[in-house]
Amino acid sequence: MTIEELKEALPNFTDPALLEQLLTQGQIMNLKAGKVLMEPGQFIKMVPIVLSGSIKISRMDDEGRELFLYYLDAGETCALSLTCCSSSKPSEIKAVVEEDTILIGIPIAVIDHFSDEFKQWKDFVATTYQSRFQEMLVALDAVAFKRMDERLMQYIVTKMKQHKTNELSTTHQEIANELTTSREVVSRLLKQLEKKKWIELGRNVIYIRDDFEELISK
Numbered sequence: 001m002t003i004e005e006l007k008e009a010l011p012n013f014t015d016p017a018l019l020e021q022l023l024t025q026g027q028i029m030n031l032k033a034g035k036v037l038m039e040p041g042q043f044i045k046m047v048p049i050v051l052s053g054s055i056k057i058s059r060m061d062d063e064g065r066e067l068f069l070y071y072l073d074a075g076e077t078c079a080l081s082l083t084c085c086s087s088s089k090p091s092e093i094k095a096v097v098e099e100d101t102i103l104i105g106i107p108i109a110v111i112d113h114f115s116d117e118f119k120q121w122k123d124f125v126a127t128t129y130q131s132r133f134q135e136m137l138v139a140l141d142a143v144a145f146k147r148m149d150e151r152l153m154q155y156i157v158t159k160m161k162q163h164k165t166n167e168l169s170t171t172h173q174e175i176a177n178e179l180t181t182s183r184e185v186v187s188r189l190l191k192q193l194e195k196k197k198w199i200e201l202g203r204n205v206i207y208i209r210d211d212f213e214e215l216i217s218k
Contacts, residue, residue, distance in 0.1 A: 001023065001028055003016065003019045003020060003023060006019055006022060006023055006051075006104070007019055009051040009052065009074065009075070010022075010049065010051070010075055011075065012075065012120070012123075012124060013120055013124070014120070015118060015119075015120050017118070018114070018117075018118040018120055018121060021110075021114070021117075021118075022049075022104060022106065023104075025106060025107060025110045026049075026104040026105055026106045026107075027046070027104065027105045027107075028051075028102065028103075028104055029048075029102070029103050029104070029105055030100075030101075030102055031053070031097045031100070031101045031102075031103065032097065032100055033097055033098065033099045033100050033101075034096070034097060035096070035097040036094070036095070036096050036097075037055060037095040037096065037097060038081075038091050038093065038094060038095035039091065039094055040059075040060050040090070040091055040092055040093065040094060041090050041091065042090060042091050043084075043090050043091070044081050044084045044090075044091055044108060045107065045108060046105035046106055046107050046108060047077055047078070047081050047082060047105070047106045047108065047111060048072070048077060048078065048081065048095075048103045048104075048105050048106075049075075049076070049077045049103060049104050049105075049106065050072045050073060050074050050075065050076055050077070050101060050102075050103050051074060051075075051101075051102045051103055051104060052074050052101065052102045053074070053097070053098070053099050053100050053101025053102060053103075054071050054072060054073050054074075054097075054098040054099055054101060054162060055071065055072040055078075055095050055096065055097055055098060055101060055103075056068065056071055056095070056096045056097075056098045057069045057070050057071070057072060057078055057080070057093050057094070057095055058093065058094045058095075058096070058178070059092065059093060059094070060094050065177070065180050066094070066177050066178055066180065067139070067143070067178075067180055068139065068155075068178045068179075069093070069135065069136055069139050070132060070135040070136065070139070071098065071158075071162055072095075073162075076128070076131075077124075077128055078093070078095065078128075078132070079128050079129050079131075079132035079133070080092060080093050080132070081093075081095075082111070082125060082128065082129070098162065098163075099163065142154065143180070148179070148181055148185060148189065149189050149192070151179055152175070152179065152186065152189050152190070152193075153193070153212075153216045154216075155175065155178065155179060156168070156199070156206070156208060156212065157212065157213050157216070160208060160212070160213075166207065166208045166209070166210060166212075167205055167206070167207055167208070168205065168206045168208065169204060169205050170204065170205075170206065171204050172186045172187045172190065173186075190206070196215075197209075198212055198215055198216075199212070
């Protein structure tokens with residue numbers, strides 16, 4: 001990858017010296033959908049910056065139940081990874097490649113140097129903390145205050161935007177795991193949406209109306 005290609009993938013980075021260091025110190029990785037990039041308890045060796053594709057970040061409880069936190073899209077990194085790096089603590093999140101992804105992994109050994117040397121990197125880190133904090137508040141509010149049908153509909157909207165498609169390839173159990181509920185509850189709520197003709201259920205696929213987001217906002 002050239003500096004110009006990296007600059008195109010990361011438009012917030014315009015400092016040639018920083019871009020050169022990212023390429024020199026970082027490792028370009030091509031990852032297939034479904035790969036587990038990080039598990040709770042593992043020590044983080046690099047900070048991932050997504051160049052294309054997306055990565056799903058979740059928290060796991062002691063029984064293996066999953067709570068979705070946020071996605072990493074192109075140009076973004078994980079605030080929790082940065083936190084674990086700075087404190088030398090093991091990971092508290094699970095990171096799974098949501099769709100085929102290209103990322104650049106920055107070794108934790110150079111993170112402090114980047115912060116001291118490059119203002120754009122410091123700004124990038126600060127912006128990352130702010131945006132991820134807001135997203136985690138949204139996730140917390142959803143669990144604490146929203147009914148499960150509201151959470152399911154918002155989940156569908158999020159997935160549509162994430163994958164830029166109206167056809168979601170997933171199972172009822174996978175949705176239940178992400179929403180920390182049972183498969184039976186998800187199946188019942190999806191059937192209700194199908195009766196309204198807002199979605200159509202297939203085998204491991206959900207077909208969604210173009211105006212779904214507009215319908216649920218009424």
